[in-house]
Amino acid sequence: MAESVLGPARRTTRRIRVVSSAGIVAAVLLAVLLVPPLVQLDQQAVDLAAKLQPPSWQHPFGTDDVGRDLLLRCVYGLRVSLLVGVVAGLTATVIGTAVGALAAAFGGWTDRIVMRLVDTFSSVPHLLLGIFIVAMFRPGVGPVIVSVALTHWLSTARIVRSEVLSLRSRPFIDAAISGGASRGRVIVRHLLPAVLPQAGLAAVLMVPHAMWHESALSFLGLGLPTHQASLGNLVQTARGSLLAGDWWPTLFPGLFLIIPTLALAGLAGAWRERINPRRRSELML
């Protein structure tokens, strides 16, 4: 939908959405970057006398089964999840961009074989493939990042490939080739910069998805070790106290996962409308 056909009310709602998304993302980044070095509180501080306290002014999110403050645990957990999400998302985007751009730039048999392989490995559900990789390599930060990155470059490769294919027939590429540019130079100087916005968008949307995968793996006991508690680990440990009726150790880590995801998706949607206004924004998860 073009900007001009939107009424003033719709434009205001959209601006509110973008500003609030940006605000949440900024708050999350500030929290995970600044709280650990600045706040002199130990997230591992055990206080058995204060175990499983419901939310209060002293502990806004309550305490867990050994009396640790859940707000602090959630911030640290989000820090771990976000780190894994960003590293895995960036790795997946770099692999996907490289494979997609090379397949499209070389064309012919290279393209056909590479895209056939991409199709083949898209047939295995991502989480299942991730579970398999982590199980074989033993749970840990490295295997989790590798398993998420290796299962998620496929869609980026497809997007970048189709983008490069449509660029290849444009006059400026012909001009570069008739000007005597080598294939490598055409790819690096002309094709890649043109696909960067699309790849960047894919990367932004990949981060919450990678966080989701990390949480799912950690929840299943196949993710990060418990001393590097991520949001998934927090939910996993909360299972024990849930059956006794204590809901807060389960609820808050989940909200910490959902809210940044929605904010990032909102920002990515606004960005997509800017680079490609014809397509309505939608949440891609």
Place this chain on the structure above:
Amino acid sequence: MNHRLPWGPMGRMAGRRALLAVPVLAAVTFGVFAVAAASPFDPVKAYAGTAGLTASQENLDQLRVNLGVDQPLVTRWWNWLTSALSGDLGDSSVMRQPVADVIGERLGWSVLLAASAFAVAVVLGTGLGVLAARRPGGLLDRCVSSAAYTLEAAPAFWLGLLAIWFFAVELDVLPAGGLTDAASDTVTPGQVATHLVLPAAVLGISQLPWFFLYVRQGVADALDEDPVRGARARGLRERTVLLGHALRSGMLPMLTLIGSRVPELITGALLVETVFSWPGIAAATVQAATSVDFPLLAALTVLATVAVVLGNLLSDLLYAIADPRVGFDG
């Protein structure tokens, strides 16, 4: 649809796809073996268990030869593939029974759960989608759409745990997990039904956003088209227009895409079956992974791939039946 189904072209398409699936499955099984070979996983130690810690090197070497682990990767993969084709998938160490038996016992429960969840998602998604599409941008549309985006971002295991807390702990109206009551030793339909409610509802609701958004978009688009305008102009009742005209043309493309949702359904089942201790194959996959049970894990990964390939075939067949312009060429 009142004309006869084009069985001939449909069969030819299914046959072509089956031929195409052979290299896909070969590549996936080989990939599974290659990942296992590159990993620190040692089948000999896994097989010997704690006895392997005290066993002599000679015994371990003998075991290595007996298990065929000393052979190169391609040979091991080929041996597994040929015996798998004759029905022997190896033995599961965590379940202490042949892999084929594990799958046979559990597949039915997973299919029951997935089918019930799909029914929940289709019914709720269609109902809410039509209501929301009636007034795009209205209060109901905005509420349900925001809820759908939030649900899409919420992990299924978290939804499952909250459902357990609310319905099993706070209200104490539904069981928290398993297939039957802890005390009972027989499986009765009534018990299975009460134990099915929560997992099927959670899995269905985790698949709901996609159905809802699709129906809403399809019906809203159809409401703008000429047949609907014509029906309105003829003075038909709003309900007839909405359900008889707009929903029918808006639903068709969605129904045909159901088959392509198999990967998401498997992902959801992996989490939901684990949360609710449902005795299906997805929960078995997670157990196989946590105890590094390679024969079971490999077989279930391949089985999931087969399910995805079948789902894609189903969706393409339905698509070609629903829209004759597409044809059965793919």
